[in-house]
Amino acid sequence: MFKEFSPLEDKLFQVMDKDGEIIAPEWMPEISDERLVKAFKDMLFARTADLMAVSYQRQGRMFTYPPNFGQEAIAGGMAIVMRDQDWLVPAFRELGAWLAKGASLRDIFLYFMGYEEGTVFRGANNMVPIAVPIASQIVHAAGIGYAINYNKKDEVVYAVVGDGGTSEGDFAEGLNFAAVWNAPVVYIVQNNQFAISVPFKKQTRSINIAVKGIAFGVDSIKVDGNDIFAMTKAVQVAHEHASSGKGPVLIEAVTYRRGAHTTSDDPTKYRTKEEEESWACYDPIDRLRKYLVKKNLWDESKEESLISEYKKEVDRQFEAAENYAPYPLEDVFKYLYVDMPDDLKVQKVEHEKFLKWKEGLK
Amino acid sequence: MEGGSEMKVMTIVQAVTDALDIKLAEDPTIVTFGEDVGVEGGVFRVTEGLQKKHGEHRVFDSPLAESGIVGTAVGMAMAGLRPVVEMQFCGFVYPAFNQIISHAARIHNRSRGRYKTPMVIRFPYGGGINALEHHSESMEVLYAHIPGLKVVVPSTPYDAKGLLISAIESDDTIIFMEPKRIYRAIKQEVPEEKFTIPIGKAKVLSEGTDVTVVAYGAMIREAQKALALAKKDGISAELIDLRTIYPIDRETIAQSVKKTGRLVVVHEGPTTFGVAAEISAMVEEDVFQHLEAPVTRVTGFDTIVPLPRGEHHYIISPEKIYYGIQKSVRY
């Protein structure tokens, strides 16, 4: 696969076209109909939650949130392959992958409501917290990969980063370390064409992102990230490659960020409506739906009621987050060290004295 | 030199834009760049309109890499340009630390003065805007501790304009930290013309006799509220806006403490090894015999700034400053 779709020739790995037709049957991944329908429903659920998150934020019920709208097939493909014991090393725009790993939507909302608790992801096995400093997590993935080899474990690391992130030094260092150490890491770049306002063309002169992996001796491929079949197949091959001791793989998933960078961003400043609309026909959910309908695996008329069911569930999770306990003073201090220095204990006690005094002011 | 021209009401954001605009128009060696700085005009719109006006070769977007941004600025500066670079947030400067500490701060010394680094690294800092992690910290002390750097923190639109113009005109590397919590919260009349405010000089904002309060950046506004509370108590406090963290104006602080005998230092950043600790040591060295109470620090916990729901615990309130003032006066 890496040879046939060489990034050096800017080949794009695609299995299904925008109309839901299979154009490369020889590369069709093995997925049961049932699993495929589940993937569709999961993507639909993630999109419902994502769109609702944006509207909660607009209602002032949540702080800044980064939309995933239009990028759902990347997590969709990962979810089919990633096992419970595999590691997820995320950036901050991987709602579908977090859910697939077992994070609760309530917790994800908690994070964007301003609780550290929301990035603990209790219940999600081998999933580390959200990394906000761009590309810093790419290096951690190589280290986790080293530890997996060291302990002879049957685990693969999935590390995600954006197109902008590939410009950071950490991206190069992480890839190089993973390659030199033969670490079992699947690097997935969500190339959504923008780093906030900066378009891909201004980010790099490389013809694509996958070629960057080649330079480090990492097998790399550029994939249509809005094609669930291409994503699934690429991730399957990459997973097999990494877990059989052949080292890391870099998957560039070409997609488009249909929403704003975050809820504080206004894309009209730097891109046109026409451009946005030109990507609409490649929407990953629409494409999979077309395929499923043709195969009689999906009844479109039932989708509306399913979505309203999802909305209720999202609301339930959101309300659970809204009703989460207040943030005690103790939590500011409690987790900074395993062994808390005395000085810090004193600072808390002193602050409590102030709070008592302040009560007395009223 | 403080101007007396036509006045215009500005926010801190607008004052920074104005300073950049004036300097870009005046000096062809100035360029400004960073992540989203060009087309978008920065995530806080500080550079809005500047690319259109001054051209893409002078105001531009860089790839997403802080070390790259600062490192190329060092190169530009050695080659005769005067770069002003933006780091998107206070918590994203760290990838550039090698370039800042190993080069921007040292090229002049290393080359025995042959090469200069007349550059400004500006970024928003501080808490209080309900942001994600890494967006709320106040780490001025990291820069102030590095030999070869100067650190400037304005507290008003007027100061932002005058200090930034001075920073751009300085031949040294200047770290310019903008209090984003009050980016748009304060509006003030600012001269439309160019004016400068000297780097390294503090400003006495209000005179008093009982206690000296030293603060800077977003804490000035909070300290002013605290002073109003203290006044009701009959306490006369003198407020000093540090304006520059390094080189620190120890003379102005010493003179004030000589008069009041008491000192409260306020900052958002962590307490231990912080700016207040340094000021405390200086005051002890300079005017020990005038001190009537130990120096009081009203400063951040030695913790990470909590995410928004816990941030109120961390943020320094006017009441907490007032508490510090009382503690000092009643010692």
Ligand SMILES: Cc1ncc(C[n+]2csc(CCOP(=O)(O)OP(=O)(O)O)c2C)c(N)n1
């Ligand atoms: C080290 C660092 N610098 C800057 C930022 C601010 N920032 C947040 S997201 C972003 C753009 C990221 O673009 P990309 O990697 O393409 O990911 P996307 O947001 O498109 O998913 C920037 C510059 C940051 N979080 N970390």
Ligand SMILES: [Mg+2]
């Ligand atoms: Mg991107």
